[in-house]
Amino acid sequence: MARKMLIDGEVNNPAINEDAQFDFDLFVIGAGSGGVRAARFSANFGAKVGICELPFHPISSEVIGGVGGTCVIRGCVPKKILVYGATFGGEIEDARNYGWELHERVDFNWKKLLQKKTDEIIRLNGIYKRLLSNAGVKLYEGEGKIVGPNEVEVTQLDGTKLSYTAKHILIATGSRAQRPAIPGQELAITSDEALSLEELPRRAVVLGGGYIAVEFASIWRGFGCTVDLFFRKELPLRGFDDEMRAVVARNLEGRGINMHPRTNLKELIKTEDGIKVVTDHGEELFADVVLFATGRAPNTKRLNLEAVGVDLDKTGAVKVDEYSRTNIPSIWAIGDVTNRMNLTPVALMEGTCFAKTVFGGQSSQPDYSNIPCAVFSIPPLSVVGLSEEQALEQASGDILVFTSTFNPMKNTVSGRQEKTVMKLIVDAETDKVLGASMCGSDAPEIMQGIGIALKCGATKAQFDSTVGIHPSTAEEFVTMRSVTRRVTPSGKPKTNL
Secondary structure: OOOOOOEOOEOOOOOOOOOOOOOEEEEEEOOEHHHHHHHHHHHHOOOOEEEEEOOOOOOEOOEOOOOEHHHHHHOHHHHHHHHHHHHHHHHHHHHHHHOOOOOOOOOOOHHHHHHHHHHHHHHHHHHHHHHHHHOOOEEEEOEEEEEEOOEEEEEOOOOOEEEEEEEEEEEOOOEEEOOOOOOOHHHOEOHHHHOOOOOOOOEEEEEOOOHHHHHHHHHHHHOOOEEEEEOOOOOOOOOOOHHHHHHHHHHHHHOOOEEEOOOOEEEEEEEOOEEEEEEOOOOEEEEOEEEEOOOEEEOOOOOOHHHHOOOEOOOOOEOOOOOOEOOOOOEEEOHHHHOOOOOHHHHHHHHHHHHHHHHOOOOOOOOOOOOOEEEOOOOOEEEEEOOHHHHHHHOOOOEEEEEEEEOOHHHHHHOOOOOEEEEEEEEOOOOEEEEEEEEOOOHHHHHHHHHHHHHOOOEHHHHHHOOOOOOOOHHHHHOOOOOOEEEOOOOOEEOOO
16 A cells, blocks of 8 residues: 655645644554553654543443553553462472471462552553653543544543544554353453452363463462363464474473363353353363453454444454554554554554654654564463474575473472473574574563564574573573474475484
């Protein structure tokens, strides 16, 4: 789609009336990470900016708000706090062989952790509001929808409707959890509710094979719950490196999670002994809580986009070009609502590029190459760049696979039987490192640095010439000298290494 970009610091398009008077230069719908970033940076470039977001609590059964968005209110932050809390369970077990004498039973107070989590969300929510205020962005608490190419209507909690015009409108409404249509689905919860359960369940069933499913299974098991994880494929975490997926599955099982591959749920039934879960194999078990972690959908249903003429794809995601612009010249979209790469730091990047492009005089496209990410299972998985499967799909020549599987030094004393696994994918011809993966303690912290190396185009020789920090797990990434296998684009390993 042809675009006329950047004249005198703003995107120029004849469809936008340059002489019209608007209430705002930019109005943002959705004050999550991406929306707040775009609003602040646009304001810093001199734009007059308004933004709307619902307050914490829902105004209907389908709408949940909060400045900070999914990540801060009901996603990354509260989830990571629960992961930290759950990790201590294993740490306490491991501490015994390090000389810590635990003579009495160790109790866990779920309500205390829940309150600490809530306190942190409230603190961050306040910080996000102050960031907007300090940048001069006007915040409106209410539900926004687009009623024209340059007009937004905000419905406040009391039903009052306010209308604002803007030269540019940015959609940053994120995504929402989906529920599979099975009998008894109303008995299950999503990740939204899972972060605020009043009581810690004794028995938990998790449906899904993605990162949310794996993370909540790890959290509940870490707190001592009985956990059954059901997923459709042979391994969880579809889309990640197959070898690393197998490592995660082994670790989950080793931590005591009951794995049910190639299994779906058929029906949920309320009983006196909890929720009876019936699988498509005819198995039955009982749970105190059933979590549906079966994906998320772009949050576009209530935005009135079809009436305005904004193009959506079959999932309901907003279609955008390489600059995050929709088919309507004055309307833009970033973050999960576009269903490009659904990660909070990616939404931040897209928000930054939007502000630079539209108000900063700098034509900026988001760069989706070599973006590190992590699955906060216990222990975590973290990756950057290409998986082995992706590398083979894209390669014109052979790739070299380097792997290292070892018992971390910490485990040799604690006695925990859990291997750390690292992997590097290298282009055989250029020696360029194409991808890296790690499953083990501190993997996300280590992978952030590896991500910088890949962004700089590092070669395997440069990895090898880097001096390691000893003793550390991270040093293994610069000491993997021997090729595990050489693989052709056809996918068949070569024997002559």
